[in-house]
Amino acid sequence: MKIHSTLTGRKDDFTPVDGKTVKMYVCGVTPYSAAHVGHAMSSINFDMIRRYLEHKGYTVRYVQNFTDIDDKIIDRANRLGIPASELAEQHIAEFFHEMDALNIKRATVYPRATQELPKIIEVIQGLIAKGAAYATSNGDAYYRVTKDDDYGKLSHRTLDSMVAGARVEPGAQKEHPMDFALWKGAKPGEPQWPSPWGPGRPGWHIECTAMSLRHLGETLDIHGGGADLIFPHHENEIAQSESFTGKQPFARFWLHNGLLQLGEEKMSKSLGNLVTIKEALERHTADAMRLFVLGSHYRSPLKFSEESVQAADRGAERLRTAAGAVSKGNVNPVDPALFRKRFDEAMDDDFNTAQAIAALFDLAREINRGAEESRGVQQAQATLKELAGVIGLTLKESSGEGKTDMTPFLALIQEVGEPPKEMPEEMAKAMSHLIARRAELRKAKQFQLADRIRIGLGDLGIALEDSPEGTKWRKAR
Ligand SMILES: [Zn+2]
Structure with missing residues (x-):
C-alpha cells in the first residue's frame, strides 16, 4: 500500500x-x-x-x-x-x-x-x-x-x-x-x-x-x-x-x-464558529457523521453543512437497508469479489475513502437488485458489513445508542400503560412509542400520567420539546 x-x-x-x-x-x-x-x-x-x-x-x-x-x-x-x-x-x-x-x-x-x-x-x-x-x-x-x-x-x-x-x-x-x-x-x-x-x-x-x-x-x-x-x-x-x-x-x-x-x-474555538460533537450527534447518527467525513479524502479540506450530513444520513440508510434486505431465493448468488477488490485498491492508494465508499454503494445496489430477483445475497451482505466495519461504519440505526441500557425505558413504558406487543430494542423506537403515548394521554386529559413520561425521561437524561410540528426529543446532559 x-x-x-x-x-x-x-x-x-x-x-x-x-x-x-x-x-x-x-x-x-x-x-x-x-x-x-x-x-x-x-x-x-x-x-x-x-x-x-x-x-x-x-x-x-x-x-x-x-x-x-x-x-x-x-x-x-x-x-x-x-x-x-x-x-x-x-x-x-x-x-x-x-x-x-x-x-x-x-x-x-x-x-x-x-x-x-x-x-x-x-x-x-x-x-x-x-x-x-x-x-x-x-x-x-x-x-x-x-x-x-x-x-x-x-x-x-x-x-x-x-x-x-x-x-x-x-x-x-x-x-x-x-x-x-x-x-x-x-x-x-x-x-x-x-x-x-x-x-x-x-x-x-x-x-x-x-x-x-x-x-x-x-x-x-x-x-x-x-x-x-x-x-x-x-x-x-x-x-x-x-x-x-x-x-x-x-x-x-x-x-x-x-x-x-x-x-x-x-472551524475553531478561537473564531467561535463551531458545532460541538454533542450537538451534531443529537441530529445525526455516528454512521452519517462518518460517511460525511470519509466521503472526501482525508487530506482535503471539508465544508460542514447540515445538508451534507443529512445526505450522508440517507446514504447510511441505503447501506443499512441493503445489509438487511431479504431475498426469497438462493440461486445465482451475488458475487462480492469485484467490490472487495475495488475497496482494497482504493484504500491501498493513500486511503482513498471516497472511492472505497463508492464501491460499497455499488455493492449495496447489486444486493438490492439481487434480492428483487430472488438471487442469493447473504455472502454479499456479509462482505458489505465487513468492509463497512473496516472504515468504522456500524450499519446500525443509531450507533451510540446501541450501548444505552434500555431497562429503565421499558419500565417507564410499562408504567404509563398500553405497552406495545413487541417491546422496543432501540432508543428511537422506545421514544416514538412514549411520545405517541404521551399525546394520547394528553388528549384523554390524563395530564398526571402524561407528565410522568416527561419527568421520567428527564431523569434518564432525555428532554422533550413540543412544537406545532409535534414533539421532538434530545439527549440533555
Ligand atoms: Zn503533538
Whole structure:
C-alpha cells in the first residue's frame, strides 16, 4: 500500500519498521471546552487509517495525548473558579463519551502532559547538554533553532521566511525570534512542577516528543494530526526529537488531515464558529457523521453543512437497508469479489475513502437488485458489513445508542400503560412509542400520567420539546 507523507510530499510504499507493528502517534486535544466536529473529523480519519492497517493484518500501537496543562486551560479554569486539573478532567471524560458515541476505537495509551514530567525534564536536560537548548535567568528554557540545520523541512520553509512573520512576546529572553519554549517558568497562581531550571510547566511541543519516545520509541511509523499542526507544532517536534536522539527520521510518515470549515472559515474555538460533537450527534447518527467525513479524502479540506450530513444520513440508510434486505431465493448468488477488490485498491492508494465508499454503494445496489430477483445475497451482505466495519461504519440505526441500557425505558413504558406487543430494542423506537403515548394521554386529559413520561425521561437524561410540528426529543446532559 502507498501512503502520502507531508515530509516528502509524495506517496511511498508503506510497511512498518518491524514488519508487524505500526507505531502510530496522533496529537490529541487540549481539554478546556467542548470538542467540536473538527475534532470529530480528525478522529474519524485517523480511526479509519488505524482500522484499515489492522484489516491489513498489522497490529497498531496507537498513542494519543491529552495536553492537560496549557494557557487556555489555566485561563478558563480561573474564570470558572475551579482547579485546572478539574476542568481538564471534566473535558477528558466528555471526550471519551463522545469518541465512544462516534465509534472511535480507543487508543492503546492516552498519556497526559501532567503525568509525563520526568520524561519531559529528561529530554530538555538532554537538549541543553547537547547545546540544542538553553535555560534563561527567568526560569524558561528554549530550543535553539540556529543549531538545527534542517529546521523547516516539514513545512518546507526557511528560517529567514519564518522570522518575517514572527512575534516575540515581551519579556522573553530568546536568542533568536523563532526559538520556542520547552519550559515556562511559573507565574504566580499557576499550576507548577519543580525542574532543574526552577518551578514551571512544560511547553506544548516538548510533551509530544517525550510521550512518543516513552511510549513508542525513537522511530515512529506514522505521526498524524490536523494540517494546522504542521507548523510550528510538528516542525518543532521533529527538531526536538531528532536533536535529542541523534536519529533520523523521527517519524517515517507524516499524515495530516485537511481542516473542517464552517462557511468560508476554518472551524475553531478561537473564531467561535463551531458545532460541538454533542450537538451534531443529537441530529445525526455516528454512521452519517462518518460517511460525511470519509466521503472526501482525508487530506482535503471539508465544508460542514447540515445538508451534507443529512445526505450522508440517507446514504447510511441505503447501506443499512441493503445489509438487511431479504431475498426469497438462493440461486445465482451475488458475487462480492469485484467490490472487495475495488475497496482494497482504493484504500491501498493513500486511503482513498471516497472511492472505497463508492464501491460499497455499488455493492449495496447489486444486493438490492439481487434480492428483487430472488438471487442469493447473504455472502454479499456479509462482505458489505465487513468492509463497512473496516472504515468504522456500524450499519446500525443509531450507533451510540446501541450501548444505552434500555431497562429503565421499558419500565417507564410499562408504567404509563398500553405497552406495545413487541417491546422496543432501540432508543428511537422506545421514544416514538412514549411520545405517541404521551399525546394520547394528553388528549384523554390524563395530564398526571402524561407528565410522568416527561419527568421520567428527564431523569434518564432525555428532554422533550413540543412544537406545532409535534414533539421532538434530545439527549440533555
Ligand atoms: Zn503533538
